[in-house]
Amino acid sequence: MNSDLVDDIIRRALQEDAPWGDLTSETFLPAGVTATASLVAREPGILSGIEVFxxxxxxxDLSTSIDVLSKDGAVIGPGMTLARVHGDARAVLRAERVALNLTQRMTGIATLTARYVAAVAGTKARIVDTRKTTPGLxxxxxxxxxxxxxxxxxxxLSDAVLAKDNHLAVLSAAGIPLGDAIRAARARIGHTVHLEVEVDRLDQIDDVISAGVDTIMLDNFTxxxxxxxxxxVAGRALVEASGGVNLDTVAAIARSGVDIISVGALTHSARALDLGLDIGLDIGQHIGADLDVGLA
Structure with missing residues (x-):
């Protein structure tokens, strides 16, 4: 990932969560108190976002120390400690919700994706995501x-040519044959640009393949x-299946022989995985005892 862009995402999230500081911590906690926090898994899954955390x-706070105990892509289970954080208590508490929100979201997506990947094991189908992502993330x-x-x-939208149903509807309304539009597009784009076209009927396949596409998307096919x-298609292009894909249908879709299965649910419907931050405060000379608190 681009570290500058990741930092920008994090800074925006931190600013959103505490635009004028953390009123609670600054009111309740003495300055100088330190905290040690443990990131703990509450349920099984596939970890993602530990470096973002x-x-x-x-x-x-650059003085905060973080000990990462697991890695992205690792299988995790309830009770596992994934990382430890030590630093100024006010800084730790101000950062904890943003850190958890991002890591829980990423871990939920990784966990759901792994279920889809497991469901198509033994086939050649590749599980891929879509642009149905959270804006900014x-x-x-x-x-x-x-x-x-x-x-x-x-x-x-800047990475490849992918003509979908609404593009085709515009062409049809304008009286432009689909094959002619594909050939014209191929002539305009660079030789490295991937060209994909969506179809929703079997009788469209020959015209699209003959016009010269790299991938043909079969949308909402049984x-x-x-x-x-x-x-x-007979190997003349990659075949992508889209629409109607869920954990109940994906195996049968994969057995049809398609190369790619695009799944919007990976990002638009993933549930955040339950991770917790358990914090103990070393208050030293300020109060004279250790204090354990649970954070909601």
Whole structure:
């Protein structure tokens, strides 16, 4: 990931969460108190975002020390300690919610992705994400998909040509044959640019393939229709299945012989995994005893 862009995401999140400081910690905690915090898994999953977690605390206070005990892509279980943080208590408490929010979100995506990847094991199908990401968090969510064993589709509208149903509707309204539009697009783009076209009927496949595409997307096809479509393409392009994909259907879709299965749910429907930050305060000479607190 681009470290400058990650830092920008974190700084914006920290500013959003405490635009004028942390009123509670600054009111209740004496200056100079230090805290040691442990990041603990509450349920099983696939870890993602541990370096992002550490970076949040570093950006809040460079003097904070972080001991990372696990790595992205690792299988985690309830009770596992994933990292420890030590530093100024006010800084730790001000950073903890942003650190947890980002790491829980990424870990949830990685965990869901791993379930899809496991469901298509033994086939050639590759599980990929889509642009259905949280605005501003695409880089982190795409990393989480990779940590879960999945792959990334185009990153943005600027990366590849992908003509979908609404593009085709505009062409149809303008009276432009799809094959002619594909050939014209191929003539305009650079030789390294990937060209993909979506179809929603079997009878569209031959025209699209003949016009010269790198990938053909079969949208909302049944597994039997996908199998027929794969046979019609006959290796002349990559075949992507999209639409109607969930954990109940993905295995049958994969067995149809498609190369790629795009799953919007990886990022738009993933549940954040339950991770907790357990904090103990070393208050030293300020109060004279150790204090353990649970954070909501």
């Amino acid at each position: 550490a970076r949040v605390f570093q950006l809040m 695409r880089m982190l969510e795409r990393q989480a998909v990779r940590d879960g064993g999945g792959h990334n589709h185009r990153y943005s 597994p039997d229709e996908l199998e027929t479509g794969v046979a019609a």
